[in-house]
Amino acid sequence: MKRLFLFISLSFLFSTAILAQTTEVWVVRHAEKDKSNPDDKDPDLSDEGRIRAGDLATYLRKVKFDAGFSTPYKRTHQTLDSLIIQKVINYNDPKSLVDSIKKNYNGKTVIVAGHSNTVLEIIEAFGGKRPKEMLTDDDYDYIFRLTVKDDKARVKTDQYGRPHHL
8 A cells, every 4th residue: 555655646746747847948039031022921031131040040059949930931930940940830829839839849948930029929928027018120139038837937038149229
């Protein structure tokens, strides 16, 4: 009977430890897009954006990602292109993104490329506190590192590449 109790207790502790793993989520806005054709709803990155995407790869060179997440637009995919990621998965909204990561990448390291109007929503959807009031159309150099455990996220903000407000 004591062995059975010990086995159940250890099983419970082990399963709790597995369920409460920390997931690392990096969130960036896509790099600068080509604005030469205002009618293009899905532009490529500009030359400056391609440089920033390279700067992102340099900044994250020591991080091994299990997956990347991108909206279905070229500029978000191209922002992640210079990173070595086995799998890039499209997402359409912050809630489905968070659900997918929590279900399929618990305890892993992932990166998310979003847009100026979605990056902060994504952070909040993970349970993090909004680190800035808003991102402007010119904010390209912020990167947010979330450590997510259960429904809470600690957020660290940094900048990479050339400062955007020069």
